[in-house]
Amino acid sequence: MSQAPALRATALSAFYGRAQVLFDVGLQIAAGEVLALIGRHGAGKSTTLKALIGLTAARGTIQLDGRPLAGLPAYRRARMGLGYVPEERRVFADLTVRENLALGAGRRDFDLAPLMQLFAPLRDLLDRSAGQLSGGEQQMLAVARTLAARPRVLLLDEPSEGMAPLVTAALAAAIAALRAQGTAVLMSEQNLQFVARVADRALLLEHGRVVGSAAPTELLPPSDAVRSVLGL
Numbered sequence: 001m002s003q004a005p006a007l008r009a010t011a012l013s014a015f016y017g018r019a020q021v022l023f024d025v026g027l028q029i030a031a032g033e034v035l036a037l038i039g040r041h042g043a044g045k046s047t048t049l050k051a052l053i054g055l056t057a058a059r060g061t062i063q064l065d066g067r068p069l070a071g072l073p074a075y076r077r078a079r080m081g082l083g084y085v086p087e088e089r090r091v092f093a094d095l096t097v098r099e100n101l102a103l104g105a106g107r108r109d110f111d112l113a114p115l116m117q118l119f120a121p122l123r124d125l126l127d128r129s130a131g132q133l134s135g136g137e138q139q140m141l142a143v144a145r146t147l148a149a150r151p152r153v154l155l156l157d158e159p160s161e162g163m164a165p166l167v168t169a170a171l172a173a174a175i176a177a178l179r180a181q182g183t184a185v186l187m188s189e190q191n192l193q194f195v196a197r198v199a200d201r202a203l204l205l206e207h208g209r210v211v212g213s214a215a216p217t218e219l220l221p222p223s224d225a226v227r228s229v230l231g232l
Ligand SMILES: Nc1ncnc2c1ncn2[C@@H]1O[C@H](COP(=O)(O)OP(=O)(O)O)[C@@H](O)[C@H]1O
Pocket: 016, 021, 039, 040, 041, 042, 043, 044, 045, 046, 047, 048, 188
């Protein structure tokens, strides 16, 4: 029996004003697969994620579990099971960690336990204002808040950027656990060590085009194609 990919996009094109920044980007991710988008600064990684969640207008088709998403506003896509954590960690600084998570879940009586298992350091901080957390704790909270809505597909924009090794390790462990539970993950990343550790494969993005893909073994050490795309 063939199963529809959890997320499938074809021929995505996106523009800022008259400048085209994505050209016919196509990708698909199966349940329980972790795909990384790698490419230089400005290659179009964030724009691809924003096009998928609906924060940037784009041409092309997008399907979540076989259901078309194109044209729907971001909140509808989120409600259908697409989670998105933007590059700038977004937490409500004046609310407690628990309140942030409840907002993500959309209700007060949600199950905290699975989130606390993924992000144990947050357990002792539940009643602290999010604004008092460290950068790493806020990053965990931003991911946990999105997970509280139980997405089937998770989009992460540069999750390891600026994070200390301990936080990066916690994120890697959380992604591995999600993968094992069948969540599909698409993340933009510049950190090849992190990608090699958590991703099943990487798509190479250059000037808004997918120019190839790489297996984790081609990232450490980087193959010629990977070096070229990243300008190494
Ligand atoms: N809001 C915006 N307005 C105009 N141009 C933008 C905007 N956001 C991104 N761009 C441009 O689109 C291109 C792709 O950017 P982006 O998707 O952020 O790349 P990446 O995430 O790979 O660094 C870049 O040339 C960038 O300058």
